[in-house]
Amino acid sequence: MAKQLETICITTGPVEVGDYVTLNIGPIHPAMHGTLRVITKTDGETIVSAKPEIGYLHRGVEKLGENLTYSQFLPITDRLNYCSAICNNVAYEMAVEKLLGLQVPPKAQLIRMIMMELARIADHQVCVGILGVDLGALTPFFYLIIQREEIYEIFEWHHGARLTNSMGAIGGVEADLPERFHEKWPKLRDTIRKANDETDKLLTHNRIWMDRTIGVNAFCADDALNWGFTGPMLRACGVKRDLRKEEPYLMYDEVNFEIPTGKHGDVFDRYMVRMLEMEESVKIIDQAYALYKELPEDAPLMKKVPKIIKPPEGQIYHAIESPNGELGFFIKSDGSDKPYRIKIRPPCYMVYQAFEDLVKGEMISDLIACLSSLNVIAGELDR
Amino acid sequence: MADWQIDLIKVVFIWVWALLIAVVMTWVERRASAMMQDRLGPNRAGPFGLLQPLADGIKLFTKEDIIPERARKILFILGPPLFALPAFSAYAVVPFGDKIVLGGKEIILQVSDVNIGFLYVLALGAIGVYGMVIGGWASNSKYSILGGLRATAQLISYEVPMGLALLTIVLLYGTFSLREIVLQQQGTFLGFLPNWGFFKQPLGFIIFMVAAYAEANRVPFDLPECESELVTGYHTEYGSMRLGLYLFGEYVNMGTLAAITVSLFFGGWGLPYVDMSRFLGPVSYGIASFFVFFLKQAFFLFLFVWVRWTVPRFRYDQLMGLGWKALIPLGLINLFITALLVQLTT
Numbered sequence A: 001m002a003k004q005l006e007t008i009c010i011t012t013g014p015v016e017v018g019d020y021v022t023l024n025i026g027p028i029h030p031a032m033h034g035t036l037r038v039i040t041k042t043d044g045e046t047i048v049s050a051k052p053e054i055g056y057l058h059r060g061v062e063k064l065g066e067n068l069t070y071s072q073f074l075p076i077t078d079r080l081n082y083c084s085a086i087c088n089n090v091a092y093e094m095a096v097e098k099l100l101g102l103q104v105p106p107k108a109q110l111i112r113m114i115m116m117e118l119a120r121i122a123d124h125q126v127c128v129g130i131l132g133v134d135l136g137a138l139t140p141f142f143y144l145i146i147q148r149e150e151i152y153e154i155f156e157w158h159h160g161a162r163l164t165n166s167m168g169a170i171g172g173v174e175a176d177l178p179e180r181f182h183e184k185w186p187k188l189r190d191t192i193r194k195a196n197d198e199t200d201k202l203l204t205h206n207r208i209w210m211d212r213t214i215g216v217n218a219f220c221a222d223d224a225l226n227w228g229f230t231g232p233m234l235r236a237c238g239v240k241r242d243l244r245k246e247e248p249y250l251m252y253d254e255v256n257f258e259i260p261t262g263k264h265g266d267v268f269d270r271y272m273v274r275m276l277e278m279e280e281s282v283k284i285i286d287q288a289y290a291l292y293k294e295l296p297e298d299a300p301l302m303k304k305v306p307k308i309i310k311p312p313e314g315q316i317y318h319a320i321e322s323p324n325g326e327l328g329f330f331i332k333s334d335g336s337d338k339p340y341r342i343k344i345r346p347p348c349y350m351v352y353q354a355f356e357d358l359v360k361g362e363m364i365s366d367l368i369a370c371l372s373s374l375n376v377i378a379g380e381l382d383r
Numbered sequence B: 001m002a003d004w005q006i007d008l009i010k011v012v013f014i015w016v017w018a019l020l021i022a023v024v025m026t027w028v029e030r031r032a033s034a035m036m037q038d039r040l041g042p043n044r045a046g047p048f049g050l051l052q053p054l055a056d057g058i059k060l061f062t063k064e065d066i067i068p069e070r071a072r073k074i075l076f077i078l079g080p081p082l083f084a085l086p087a088f089s090a091y092a093v094v095p096f097g098d099k100i101v102l103g104g105k106e107i108i109l110q111v112s113d114v115n116i117g118f119l120y121v122l123a124l125g126a127i128g129v130y131g132m133v134i135g136g137w138a139s140n141s142k143y144s145i146l147g148g149l150r151a152t153a154q155l156i157s158y159e160v161p162m163g164l165a166l167l168t169i170v171l172l173y174g175t176f177s178l179r180e181i182v183l184q185q186q187g188t189f190l191g192f193l194p195n196w197g198f199f200k201q202p203l204g205f206i207i208f209m210v211a212a213y214a215e216a217n218r219v220p221f222d223l224p225e226c227e228s229e230l231v232t233g234y235h236t237e238y239g240s241m242r243l244g245l246y247l248f249g250e251y252v253n254m255g256t257l258a259a260i261t262v263s264l265f266f267g268g269w270g271l272p273y274v275d276m277s278r279f280l281g282p283v284s285y286g287i288a289s290f291f292v293f294f295l296k297q298a299f300f301l302f303l304f305v306w307v308r309w310t311v312p313r314f315r316y317d318q319l320m321g322l323g324w325k326a327l328i329p330l331g332l333i334n335l336f337i338t339a340l341l342v343q344l345t346t
Helices: A061-066 A074-078 A085-100 A106-134 A139-159 A179-203 A207-213 A221-227 A231-236 A267-294 A347-353 A355-359 A364-374 A378-382 B003-036 B052-062 B073-093 B117-138 B142-173 B178-184 B202-216 B240-265 B282-308 B316-345
Strands: A007-009 A014-016 A021-025 A037-043 A046-053 A314-322 A325-333 A339-345 B099-102 B105-108
Touching (some): A037 A364, A046 A355, A046 A364, A061 A074, A074 A085, A085 A314, A085 A325, A106 A139, A106 A179, A106 A267, A106 A364, A139 A179, A179 A267, A207 A267, A207 A364, A221 A231, A221 A347, A231 A267, A231 A325, A231 A347, A267 A364, A347 A355, A347 A378, A355 A364, B003 B073, B003 B282, B052 B240, B073 B117, B073 B240, B099 B282, B117 B142, B117 B178, B142 B178, B142 B202, B142 B240, B178 B240, B202 B282, B202 B316, B240 B282
Antiparallel strands (some): A007 A014, A021 A037, A037 A046, A314 A325, A325 A339
């Protein structure tokens, strides 16, 4: 603090005023999604500085990985981005498979794709819904969350869990698409679209919504790249980068989809990018499902892997496009049954670094809007 | 019956009625929002969950009453009643029906026909906001102070356009008495339009409605208690029935504002095109006029709920911008035009 702080007595206790008021937002605060904490200095309602403090949900995930076998680590990855646990699972499985030099059977690849895109829709639904809640529009949240429940239903049929999925295994997936999926999907596709449509009608062209989001913490593409932004945040700034197109994995090169981009990187663009991506995901699932249908029913789901996986010595980095951006796993193996080191590159971490830059000079309400539009997930951030 | 007895009955009636509306509104709010959001809402307590407000009340009454150590105690206690009571008091001048003849005695369905009824309502509305401000400041919490600060700013910004919108009504009807205003709104003008304030003052009505939403502290103007930014704003530190009074006061306030809206802009108890007193007996006419008034009020109460679950919330500076840059100039222009027209036509 540059100047000496004076204190005045507002009621009985001293409240710091001096130049600015320090306002501590989080880790326990209704608008903080997870245990995030921001220490802000405000001049009236304008934010002068906002220092994010992280680590409230640090569980030592990476260190845990060093003491667990490759298969045992899989359930831990659920607890990274718990809004789309499947993407974490698949990212980890694929990293290990890459280390082993395994090629997963096509049917497993397609099931993974379908499940991942469903998870992406669920994740975006939560993000958009929460953004609405934080800006005072509660209703769209319910329209979206009801659809998310339906998606979770599919997850439950497939691998038994709704939130912490632990889907698949190293070498493929354990189960075929559930019987009920074939009936469910055409209906679900329509209801997802309908919910998105209703949200769009309630929010996108609403004058208050536009005032609250357009131009709010706009970010330019250069800065975004310098900070290491990925995913919807980067695409909202106008950079057309999506790992599904840039470095296609699974069978993403066999399906057609667009990469929606924004222009100004403001809250509105992030919202729009997420809304449009949901539609693209629906298209991807449709195409992947069509490809899946072409495969024979008894096509293999798993590649044969030994009970105890012992990858050869070496190190690998593999990243996928998770709903929040590039989710990478770095694994160094020393040839034993446990990884020597696991390093996770969560997309949130890079985005959250820039938080102060994003919100400086904006108002307290914008800080909340910014935070929910970034979709910072504490589990992924702190690991 | 002596006059004072009649007055007492009217006071008790309007008090119970205001209370009942507020209680039922908490239920309507939750059920209607549930309906809009594909949910069920509270449906366990009593038929359709109608006893839910009662259950909530019992819960709030039996909760531990906590006063923060560093709060300014007297002001902290003073805040909630200061917020809730003026809302009740404003009902005193609301004409909730025309008149009823009981035992050869003509009773006007209004607690008191004050000749400055108008100013009384405005003044009480302004006092209610002090309840928020004082509560916010006395809590000695930063979130509460911010909430109180916002409430202050909102009060100043929206009392002015509200006053301007109401002045046009005064110009139009030439009286401050609410009953007089309602009486003048019966019948039609231009041959077909009901003689309502709404048709004569559409712009004034819009300005008044926006200001009323700000006054009632509802979405999109619920900044003082904005739950996503300021936890719950000015009543963050409150608990038990003190919190209950704040929450309850909001609904009473809504009821008052809806009643004022109906009286000023929608012809109060009167039905358009139909003169009920012609074919109804003196007693049934009194009751019918009350029900007409109630239905109109219910519509505006539901509008409050409807809007709340539809739109997002303004930002602090946008709220001020709307108040000062849009509503006040519009109000002034509207006032000028109305004054000119009134001058030219009379």
